[in-house]
Amino acid sequence: MCTDCGCGDPDVVPLEVQGRILSDNDERAQHNREHFAAAGVLAVNLMGSPGAGKTAILEATARHQRGLRLAALAGDLATERDAARLEAAGIPARAITTGSACHLDAKMVHHALHALPIAGLDVLFIENVGNLVCPAVYDLGQAANVVALSVTEGEDKPLKYPTMFLKADLVLLTKTDLLPHLDFDLAAVEDALARAMPEPRMIAVSARTGAGVDAWLAWLAERRARLTSAAAPSDGRLHHGHGHVHGPGHDHGHAHARPHDPDHDRHR
Amino acid sequence: MHEYSIVSALVDQVAVAARAHPTGTVKRVHVAIGELAGVELELLATAFETFRDHTVCAQADLVIEPRPACWRCPRCQVELARGAVLRCGACQVPARLVTGDEIILQRVELDLGDDDQGGT
Numbered sequence: 001m002c003t004d005c006g007c008g009d010p011d012v013v014p015l016e017v018q019g020r021i022l023s024d025n026d027e028r029a030q031h032n033r034e035h036f037a038a039a040g041v042l043a044v045n046l047m048g049s050p051g052a053g054k055t056a057i058l059e060a061t062a063r064h065q066r067g068l069r070l071a072a073l074a075g076d077l078a079t080e081r082d083a084a085r086l087e088a089a090g091i092p093a094r095a096i097t098t099g100s101a102c103h104l105d106a107k108m109v110h111h112a113l114h115a116l117p118i119a120g121l122d123v124l125f126i127e128n129v130g131n132l133v134c135p136a137v138y139d140l141g142q143a144a145n146v147v148a149l150s151v152t153e154g155e156d157k158p159l160k161y162p163t164m165f166l167k168a169d170l171v172l173l174t175k176t177d178l179l180p181h182l183d184f185d186l187a188a189v190e191d192a193l194a195r196a197m198p199e200p201r202m203i204a205v206s207a208r209t210g211a212g213v214d215a216w217l218a219w220l221a222e223r224r225a226r227l228t229s230a231a232a233p234s235d236g237r238l239h240h241g242h243g244h245v246h247g248p249g250h251d252h253g254h255a256h257a258r259p260h261d262p263d264h265d266r267h268r
Numbered sequence: 269m270h271e272y273s274i275v276s277a278l279v280d281q282v283a284v285a286a287r288a289h290p291t292g293t294v295k296r297v298h299v300a301i302g303e304l305a306g307v308e309l310e311l312l313a314t315a316f317e318t319f320r321d322h323t324v325c326a327q328a329d330l331v332i333e334p335r336p337a338c339w340r341c342p343r344c345q346v347e348l349a350r351g352a353v354l355r356c357g358a359c360q361v362p363a364r365l366v367t368g369d370e371i372i373l374q375r376v377e378l379d380l381g382d383d384d385q386g387g388t
């Protein structure tokens with residue numbers, strides 16, 4: 001008997017679920033997180049509008065970095081251009097072509113990890129599909145979310161796209177070399193961020209001039225250091241919660257279409 | 269348009285829940301969607317209508333409960349005004365989102381029809 005919706009239909013049974021609709025992605029993301037932790041790599045999900053300067057800032061990062069070992073996965077609807085640009089800049093990179101999907105999900109990232117060795121890296125960048133909404137909805141297993149916001153986009157973006165900024169650990173204000181040509185109000189974007197992010201943090205950068213890149217590298221190094229201070233498995237191997245172990249070189253010898261066997265996928 | 273991928277995950281979860289009553293028909297699916305979840309409610313409804321054919325939800329209506337965002341101070345629990353700076357003025361600590369980013373399947377309503385009336 002249905003007593004919930006008031007229809008009073010005696011044949012209707014309500015089944016309570018109360019579960020996250022994206023729990024499947026959450027579990028895969030947790031699996032990726034275990035890979036990143038075992039490799040000791042800081043995984044950074046880099047998001048932002050199309051053309052915000054995501055690839056350019058990674059190219060600049062490669063030019064300026066001192067001693068950080070980097071690699072990248074680049075999400076793109078159809079092409080492998082970003083991955084090719086990153087490779088040319090000296091960052092080992094793989095493309096994740098999403099087809100019609102407007103965001104990366106944890107499964108796509110796990111699949112790409114088969115093609116990109118992450119052991120021994122310091123930072124793995126995951127350049128998400130250019131889009132200010134959808135990427136923020138899917139956990140990939142990253143340790144940090146970074147949003148690139150270019151000075152040509154307008155100061156009110158954080159208020160218009162609160163979901164993305166709410167999840168951001170850092171905003172990179174990009175293309176600041178263009179500021180002399182624009183009416184961009186820095187105080188206004190800082191105010192908007194304070195209303196969208198509980199702990200607003202912004203670094204102004206220019207991939208063109210390299211301004212701010214040192215501060216960005218310092219932020220990365222600091223986040224990287226937080227990882228190593230958290231306890232790592234002493235033998236460097238990954239202990240999955242579900243009865244198998246990947247070697248430190250991300251050796252995926254076993255069939256691995258799903259991160260967990262269906263039988264025990266509720267183990268968390 | 270990740271609303272389609274959300275609907276796809278939703279239909280899978282409904283199918284799992286409905287397994288408890290193999291002869292039943294799914295009549296209603298209740299979801300709760302936070303204001304800050306990054307989901308367009310109209311797109312979600314459209315995606316559900318397009319996607320439900322030939323699935324366990326073919327006869328089902330989608331009922332969406334929108335959840336407004338609520339930010340509170342984690343220390344003194346005061347609720348922040350909409351649009352305010354996300355920091356408690358009194359305690360000087362960052363606010364915490366209490367509700368408003370959820371994407372939840374709440375409940376599935378199954379019609380057991382005549383077949384199950386006697387109950388075996």
Ligand SMILES: Nc1nc2c(ncn2[C@@H]2O[C@H](COP(=O)(O)OP(=O)(O)OP(=O)(O)O)[C@@H](O)[C@H]2O)c(=O)[nH]1
Nearest residue numbers: 049050051052053054055056130175177206207208
């Ligand atoms: N002046 C200036 N232009 C920049 C800067 N960074 C990027 N651009 C330009 O902005 C455009 C987009 O840069 P990309 O790095 O491709 O942006 P993206 O966010 O990776 O773009 P998608 O991956 O397609 O979403 C290019 O024409 C760049 O040359 C910068 O610091 N200064």
Ligand SMILES: [Zn+2]
Nearest residue numbers: 054055082127
């Ligand atoms: Zn790019």
Ligand SMILES: [Zn+2]
Nearest residue numbers: 031035246256
């Ligand atoms: Zn794996």
Ligand SMILES: [Zn+2]
Nearest residue numbers: 102134269270
């Ligand atoms: Zn989308």
Ligand SMILES: [Zn+2]
Nearest residue numbers: 341344356359
């Ligand atoms: Zn307070």
